[in-house]
Amino acid sequence: MKILHLYIVLFCVLFTQSLAAQATFEASVNKDQVPLNDVIQIEFTMNSDGDEFRSPTFEGFTVVGGPNSAVSYAWMNGKKSFKKSFSYLLRPKRKGKITIGKASIVMDGETYTTNPITITVTDAIERQDPRQQINQMQQGTLDKVHLVAEVSKAKPYINEPVTLVYKLYFNAPVGGYRGNEIPTYDKFWTYNVEMPQRPELKQGKYKGEMYNYIVLKQDVIMAQEVGKHQIKPLSLTVQVEVPTGRRDFFGFPEYGVIEKEFSTQTITIDAQALPQKDRPVNFSGGVGEFTMKATPSTTALKAGEPFYLTVNVAGKGNLNLVTLPTPVAHSALEVYDPQYTEKLTPTAGGLQGNRSNKYTIIPQYQGEYNIDPMEFSYFDLTSKQYKTITTDTIKIQVLDGPMLPTNKEVAGTDQVDDQEFFQKNKTTLTFVEGRQSTYWKTPLFYFFLLVPIGAMPLFALAMRLKAARVSDVEGNRLKRNNRLAKKYLSEAKKHMKDKDRFYEALERCLHNFLKAKLNIETSEMSNDNITEILQEKAIDSTAIDSFMNLKNACEWARYTPTDQVNIVNDYETAIDVIDQLEKQFKF
Secondary structure (H helix, E strand, C coil), X not given: CHHHHHHHHHHHHHHHHHHHCXXXXXXXXXXXXXXXXXXXXXXXXXXXXXXXXXXXXXXXXXXXXXXXXXXXXXXXXXXXXXXXEEEEEEEECCCEEEEECCCEEEECXXXXXXXXXXXXXXXXXXXXXXXXXHHHHHHHHHCCEEEEEEECCCCCECCCCEEEEEEEEECCCEEEEXXXXXXXXXXXXXXXXXXXXXXXXXXXXXXXXXXXXXXXXXXEEEECCXXXXXXXXXXXXXXXXXXXEEECCCCCEEEEEEEEEEECCCEEEEEECCCCCCCCCCCCCEEEEEEEEEEECCCEECCCCCEEEEEEEXXXXXXXXXXXXXXXXXXXXXXXXXXXXXEEEEECCEEEEEEEEEEEEEECCEEEEEECCCEEXXXXXXXXXXXXXXXXXXXXXXXXXXXXXXXXXXXXCCCCCHHHCCCCCXXXXXXXXXXXXXXXXXXXXXHHHHHHHHHHHHHHHHHHHHHHHHHCHHHHHHHHHHHXXXXXXXXXXXXXXXXXHHHHHHHHHHHHHHHHHHCCCHHHCCHHHHHHHHXXXXXXXXXXXXXXXXXXXXXXXXHCCCCCCCHHHHHHHHHHHHHHHHXXXXX
C-alpha cells in the first residue's frame, strides 16, 4: 500500500512539472478599439525559444513598424524564466471590425498558433499639434505642484497663538526651489519654529488626493491688535521635471526642467477682542491654558540664611507674553531680584512649556513671617472664560537670630555733647606781619590774566560746534548706520563658512544701509515700502531689483530649511549692489 502511495505522489510531481514547463504562444494588443487615423501595437510572446515564426497577413492594416524582437531572462526563487516577443505597429485602412489572423511558431518540434484578435476601427479623430500636446503634458505635470499656506485658526482672539505652516505638495519630480519673497507679519508677535536643514518627505491629502509634501516654514503668530490683518503670500521658484516629447536611444521618455513661480494664497486673520465681562483686575494678557505654583526651598531656617522661592507658570498659549506674579513678603524677609528661566516649545496650540522666577530671600530677624498669596489670571480658550489661580499663604519660620526691633527701639536716638561741636571764642587779637608778594604784577601774573581772556572766543566756538554735532540727531544716526553697514559686511565676510551667521550679518548690513540712505526704521522695511522709496529717489530699476532679490535671498536662507544658497555669489552681489546704490545716492 505504501508503495502505491509513493507512485501516486511521484506521478503528481512529474505531471505538475510537465505542466509548468509547457510552452505557450500568445498574441495581445494594446487596445482593441482604435480611430482610423491611429495605430495599435500587437505583440506575440512565447515562454520558450522557437523557430519558423510566421506572422499573420494583417489584412486590413498597414504595417508602420516592426517586426521588433526582444528576449529576456529572469531568475526567481532559483528558477529560470524565459520570454521572447515579436511586435508590430499597425494602422487600420478602413472602419469597422477587422480580424487579425493567427500567427505560428515551432517550439520543441511542435507547432503553436495564437488566437485571432478582432479590432474595432472608429471614425478618425482630429489630431492635436504635437507641440500643443507636449505643452498640455507639461502643464499637466506643473498642475501637480502646489504651494499652500495652512492656518490653524482664521478668527483667533487677540494674543491667541495661531500656527501658520507653509507646505509644498507635489506629485511630479521636483528638482529644487528657491525663495522669492517671504511674508512679513505686521501687527503680529512672531515665533519662527526651527526647521530641520533637510525637509522631511511626508505624505498627506490635498483636495482629497494623496500627495508627497514637505514643510518649508512654520511660524507661531499672535495678533497684537483687534481687526482684520492680511498676510502676504510666500513666493517660490520651483524646478519641475516635465516630459519633452522625445525618447532616448533605449526608447525611454526624456525629461527637461522648467522653472515656475508658485505662490501661496493671501491669508486674512480676523483678530477678536477678549470679552470685557468678568475680566479680572490683575489680568495681564494670558490666553491659553496655564497652571501656576509658588514653591519655597524650605520653610524653617535661621536668620541670615538664604532660601529660594520659585514662582512657576506652565501650560500652553501665549506663554512668552504673560507677566509672572511678584511675591509680597513681610519686611523682615529681604527679597532679591529673581533669576529668570524658561523652556518653551512651539506647538499647534502655541508655545508650550514653563517660565519661572527664582527669588533669593534672606530673613533678618527671628519669628514667623508670611509671604502673601499670589494670583495669576488668564483667558481659558476651552471654556472661553477668565480663570484665576491663587496660591496659598507661605509661612516662613525663622528659628534663630536677632529679634525684630520694637517701635520704642526704632524711635530711640543717641545724645550728642555740644562740646564736640563748639569751642570758646578768643578774647585777644594776634597780629601777623604780612609778607611782600613776589607774583603781583609780574609777567607771569599778566600771562595768566590775559590767556583765559584770549581763549574765551575759541572756547565758545568749540562749544557751538559740539552743540551742533550733538543736536544733529539725523546726521549722527546716518553716520552710525554707515559704520554699521561696513562693519556687518566685513563681519559677513568672516562667516562665509557658516551659512546662518553669514546671512544674519548680511541682512543686518542691508538694513543699516537702508536706514542710512532712506531715513527709515526697521518697522518700515516692507518690500513694497522700500521699492516705493527707492523709486522716489530715482534709483535705477535694475539696482532696485538686485537689492530686493538679495534681501529676499537673505530672508529665505535664514528662515527656511534649505541648502540651496550661494554664499560667495551673494557676498559679491552685496558689494556690487551697495556700490551701485551708493553712487546713485550721491547724484
